[in-house]
Amino acid sequence: MRKILPVFFLALASVATAPAYADKAPIYTKSFNNLGAGGYDVVSYFKDGSPVKGDKAYSAEYMGADFIFASQANLEAFKANPEEYVPQYGGYCAWAMADGKFFKGDPKQWTVLDGKLYLNYSDKIQAKWKADPEGFIQSADAKWPDILNR
Template identity: 55%
Template sequence: MNRQLTFITLVFFLTASAWASEPAVYTGLLSNTGAGGYDTVSYFETGKPAKGSREYTTEHLGVTWRFASAENLTRFEANPERYLPAYGGYCAWAVAQGYLAKGDPQHWAIRDGRLYLNYNESVQDRWLKDTEGFIRQADANWPKILE
């Protein structure tokens, strides 16, 4: 009887999670860290990604964000919306296509003050061919995608 109850409980949780909507911020399967642990402020301040440190962290939108320095942590806490990746850090090109895929912090671009992540280099190459068009499509798709 105990095995049967355990099996039923396991099936319930697995199927319930399949029906649940995706989280608004991409963190990976076994993580609760945004942007793959990269310091989102660093993209804007130095023009390149920097790995965040466990020493400089904050919680925002139910996600842990890491930073390379106390200064970057302070900047983020003062205005998190400025530094959050667009579409919760999901791949910007995928969102433009109407679905979700992981965003890779090594494949990024900043357009009009927003940080965009892409799945990989080849996807980013496609995205860069019509960035403005894909941003328009992604902006239109984003509210519907997480429903």
């Protein structure tokens, strides 16, 4: 028993000190719903130039998250090529991802750059993001998706 206890406590300590973001879902959703992009129509950012709330009548599952759309046309566009529309870094905050951290992305704090959608945590974070989006993207790209399993 004396030999087992130190091994047990060592194993427990390694679990307790594991990063809080280990094994994150590839697409950010809230605890009590499975909506990607917070229920906003991801096609609308590209088509309308602004976020539009989705309607559950138009939905598609992608990578374990439910995406909802404002219209059948937007749903069909998404189904044809989901990677073209989903937020980068699974909808986690792009600025935080550049630092190797997970924070939820707010669908109202967004940028479309070079045909890709990026979400940020808040308006203050988005102001920081806008100072050097290309630099933050380069840093975040180096971390994503490997960071999901750290």
